[in-house]
Every structure is written in structure tokens, then in C-alpha cells.
Amino acid sequence: MDTLTADQVHQKLLSDNDTVVINTLGKDSFLAKHIPGSINIPAGEVEDRAKQVIPDTDQEIIVYCASPDCPASPQAAETLKEMGYSNVYDFEDGIAGWLDANYALSREEDSKSITA
Numbered sequence: 001m002d003t004l005t006a007d008q009v010h011q012k013l014l015s016d017n018d019t020v021v022i023n024t025l026g027k028d029s030f031l032a033k034h035i036p037g038s039i040n041i042p043a044g045e046v047e048d049r050a051k052q053v054i055p056d057t058d059q060e061i062i063v064y065c066a067s068p069d070c071p072a073s074p075q076a077a078e079t080l081k082e083m084g085y086s087n088v089y090d091f092e093d094g095i096a097g098w099l100d101a102n103y104a105l106s107r108e109e110d111s112k113s114i115t116a
Contacts, residue, residue, distance in 0.1 A: 001077060002088070002089045003089065003090050004091050005097075006091070006097045006103060007101060009062055009064075009098075012060075017060065018059065019062060020059055020060070020061050021038040021063075021064070021091075022038060022062070022063045022076065023035065023038045023039065023040045023064060024043040024072040029066070031107070033106070033107055034095070036106045039053065041053065043065070043073070047079055047083065050079075051083070057084045057085050059085070060089075061080060061087060061088045062088075062089045062091050064092075064094045067093065067096035068092050073094060074090055077089070
């Protein structure tokens with residue numbers, strides 16, 4: 001599984017590419033706090049919803065969850081790879097790693113991010 005650090009994810013979000021960043025936690029967790037610019041597809045819904053949201057299987061995708069101990073993002077990454085997505089990365093440190101790197105999170109009330 002290809003993984004990224006918080007700094008690598010941050011740089012990708014700052015660049016002008018079309019990277020899709022997916023929060024793989026439940027909707028309530030996503031609305032409470034998430035990486036700015038990310039969308040929400042809970043890990044258990046990836047198989048049903050990914051093709052609708054991300055039709056290009058070559059699209060760069062980064063998945064994340066709460067922390068390295070959270071199984072949601074590795075599960076989502078594996079599902080995406082099984083579905084034929086070829087450019088999938090797991091930000092395994094998730095929200096905890098994002099905060100440890102001193103990056104800000106968004107919340108429902110201050111974000112334009114929506115659930116996919």
C-alpha cells in the first residue's frame with residue numbers, strides 16, 4: 001500500500017492537480033472535523049459510491065481516517081484498488097497526523113466541503 005505523510009498530502013492540496021482526498025469515516029465524524037477540501041465517502045460505501053463520484057480510474061486519490069490505528073482508510077484503499085483505481089494512496093496517520101503536523105481541520109459550519 002502506498003502511503004503519504006501529512007506534508008505530502010498538504011503539498012498535493014496546495015498544488016493545482018485534481019487529487020481527490022476522501023475522508024473514509026462516517027458522515028457525523030466528517031462533519032465534526034476533516035481535512036479542508038476533502039470529501040466524505042465512508043469506507044463501507046466506497047464500492048457503491050466511488051464510480052459515481054470519481055469516474056476516472058486513473059484519478060489520483062488519497063484516503064484517510066482518524067489515525068494509524070483506524071482500519072477505515074486501508075479498507076477503502078484496498079476496495080478502490082480492487083475496483084481498478086490505479087493511483088490510490090493512504091494517508092495512514094489521518095486526522096491525528098494532520099493535527100500533529102500543525103495543519104488546520106475544517107468543520108461543518110466553516111467548510112464548503114460536502115459529503116459526496
